[in-house]
Amino acid sequence: MMSSALRPDDGTGPSGTAAVSRETASPVLPTPNASVRLRPLGLSGSRIEGGLWADRRRTNHEVTIPFGAEQLEAAGNLLNLKLAAGAGGTYRGANDDTGNTAPFLDSDVYKWLEAVGWELAQFPDQRLLALAEPIIELVAEAQRADGYVDSYYQAALPGMEFTNPEWGHELYVAGHLIQAAVAWRRGLGDDRLMSIAERFVRRIEAELGPGKRELICGHPEFEMALVELYRSTGEARYLELARTLVERRGHGILGPCRYGARYWQDYEPVRTALEPAGHAVRQIYLECGVVDVAVETGDHELLEAVVRRWESMTSSRTYITGSLGSRHQDEAFGDAFELPPDRAYAETCAAIGSVMLSWRLLLATGEVRFADLIERTAYNAVLPGLAFDGTHFFYSNPLMRRSAGAEVLEGPATTRRANWFPIACCPPNLMRFLASFPDLAATVSERGLEIHQYVTGSLDAPINGGVVRISTETNYPWEGVVHVTVDESVAEAWTLSLRVPEWCPRATVSLGTERLAESGPGTIELTRGWTAGDQITLEMVMSPRATAPDPRIDAVRGTIALERGPLVYAVEDADLPDGKSVESMEVAQAPILGDTFQSEPGLGELTWISLDATLRNDEPGPIWPYRNLQTGRASLAGGQRIRVRALPYFAWGNRAALGMRIWLPAIARKSDD
Numbered sequence: 001m002m003s004s005a006l007r008p009d010d011g012t013g014p015s016g017t018a019a020v021s022r023e024t025a026s027p028v029l030p031t032p033n034a035s036v037r038l039r040p041l042g043l044s045g046s047r048i049e050g051g052l053w054a055d056r057r058r059t060n061h062e063v064t065i066p067f068g069a070e071q072l073e074a075a076g077n078l079l080n081l082k083l084a085a086g087a088g089g090t091y092r093g094a095n096d097d098t099g100n101t102a103p104f105l106d107s108d109v110y111k112w113l114e115a116v117g118w119e120l121a122q123f124p125d126q127r128l129l130a131l132a133e134p135i136i137e138l139v140a141e142a143q144r145a146d147g148y149v150d151s152y153y154q155a156a157l158p159g160m161e162f163t164n165p166e167w168g169h170e171l172y173v174a175g176h177l178i179q180a181a182v183a184w185r186r187g188l189g190d191d192r193l194m195s196i197a198e199r200f201v202r203r204i205e206a207e208l209g210p211g212k213r214e215l216i217c218g219h220p221e222f223e224m225a226l227v228e229l230y231r232s233t234g235e236a237r238y239l240e241l242a243r244t245l246v247e248r249r250g251h252g253i254l255g256p257c258r259y260g261a262r263y264w265q266d267y268e269p270v271r272t273a274l275e276p277a278g279h280a281v282r283q284i285y286l287e288c289g290v291v292d293v294a295v296e297t298g299d300h301e302l303l304e305a306v307v308r309r310w311e312s313m314t315s316s317r318t319y320i321t322g323s324l325g326s327r328h329q330d331e332a333f334g335d336a337f338e339l340p341p342d343r344a345y346a347e348t349c350a351a352i353g354s355v356m357l358s359w360r361l362l363l364a365t366g367e368v369r370f371a372d373l374i375e376r377t378a379y380n381a382v383l384p385g386l387a388f389d390g391t392h393f394f395y396s397n398p399l400m401r402r403s404a405g406a407e408v409l410e411g412p413a414t415t416r417r418a419n420w421f422p423i424a425c426c427p428p429n430l431m432r433f434l435a436s437f438p439d440l441a442a443t444v445s446e447r448g449l450e451i452h453q454y455v456t457g458s459l460d461a462p463i464n465g466g467v468v469r470i471s472t473e474t475n476y477p478w479e480g481v482v483h484v485t486v487d488e489s490v491a492e493a494w495t496l497s498l499r500v501p502e503w504c505p506r507a508t509v510s511l512g513t514e515r516l517a518e519s520g521p522g523t524i525e526l527t528r529g530w531t532a533g534d535q536i537t538l539e540m541v542m543s544p545r546a547t548a549p550d551p552r553i554d555a556v557r558g559t560i561a562l563e564r565g566p567l568v569y570a571v572e573d574a575d576l577p578d579g580k581s582v583e584s585m586e587v588a589q590a591p592i593l594g595d596t597f598q599s600e601p602g603l604g605e606l607t608w609i610s611l612d613a614t615l616r617n618d619e620p621g622p623i624w625p626y627r628n629l630q631t632g633r634a635s636l637a638g639g640q641r642i643r644v645r646a647l648p649y650f651a652w653g654n655r656a657a658l659g660m661r662i663w664l665p666a667i668a669r670k671s672d673d
């Protein structure tokens, strides 16, 4: 149940804001001419009303976003904009690992504003509006007469605008400003941020638009934002600028950096690059812009190039959680199959970017594999980033924490969840992700309505000139049963498409007592004349399973992971006998798995998986950790046999104990063990 503070939008918008005609409230809204198969329903057409996502989204609205405003104040992000607006003082910003002041603090303000825009579009709330109003005014005051607005260059490096395309992040910051502006326009009919954003883009165009200096930004982001600006304003020159920037990339425009040109994807044109490379968030955000340009210009070759890299990414550079980026040093994709669990960087933003990319590819192609990756990533790579209390975050999301590992207290590699980060980055990205998440649940097409993500909620879809209204009820992801009720339909037949996830061996669909279809992974399409009151039940077989990694992922060879439905599981020290560590745990290669739905203090209701495990009696002290197999035994097995329980990975790190692992060493039992 939504609390009383979260009442659905009554359509009037916040008082005192300039009303413009409303577009569909969606972050990605292809034009009618775009080459896409599916179209978003937007936040007024796709609503989440109960279950796990409703809970996390309520925490986001009531706790995380207000907390974010406090942190933006405390960390200096707002102060910097005040300096740009003429106040006295010194620019504040944490140093990055090169010792330079991070130049992109404004982007966190814009991500936060975007989150508020999408939230207010769904749930009018004077408290949130009152937090956002002065910040919007502050951005307006900070903007210079020539349209430029970037507090770093205004307050810390005046006169140096557009001199450091590699690290300056100016277009990255502008991209986030545009996305916030799009949220406030589409969600609320409020154009104040939009006019600021357009004036800034004109200033940027004058500097590096077509026929001007051949610049690109070291951090992609502006490209996808520009396409959205084109979609919202109808101004073709924004699309042309996005296309130009996409085509410029890959020709060595940016100077070399210590990690090489792959770091910022300037080593190979986007049409010919075969693999994802370099900094994960940069690569993923670039891909989003490339897809947007491709579908708006009908450039199939460009789209195919992205799909090719998506396939390379998913087949060899994606963690089981859906996370991306195995290298801390440069926050980068590693080599193929370089996926260490304990040293995983797996930035929350890279996972959010992965969802953003797969959503665009889903709209473009209609292929269910993209919705599958969205599901895996949303549950197992994005959700873990936010603690249940709503005020602690993970930036990096490793798949293992050592029980006695070194405590890192600050920065992206914090061992425990942190309140905030010196360079915030991921928390406000989580806020905007959760705020706009319902948009990902379903789409509409020429054929009918497609349901991609299973939630309790309701959908309104324009079909055959009328409106189809659907409500869905489910206890997903804990159970695989989804009830779909047609509340209102149109006279003509239309197709209801239901995704059968990649993890599901078998699903059936019934209408009342009549069995309509049965399927493995893929899509069940039901075409008929639907009438109000029709009740469809989708039943997906959901049981715990053990998963083995590809042997080429050397770091986890000889282990298994536990999964159930869309969720990846982990074992935490908190669930072992006192003093025992997940590091000494061994399980069978094909364990017998049980599952129980139960409530746990601090964690709420979760389905746990149980299995037998051995906790080895590891020798204490400095012994040689290798054994001669000619003289020793094949396994260290022997120790305490216990029944252990695993929890959904997204719930880890909410209790005091440190140790956690997803991949469990699996021992083939031999008679002499």
Ligand code: FUB
Binding pocket: 104, 219, 281, 282, 331, 347, 349, 423, 425
């Ligand atoms: O450079 C801006 C952001 O900071 C990147 O997207 C993140 O990876 C973090 O490094």
Ligand code: ZN
Binding pocket: 347, 348, 349, 350, 395, 424, 425, 426, 427, 429
């Ligand atoms: Zn981040």
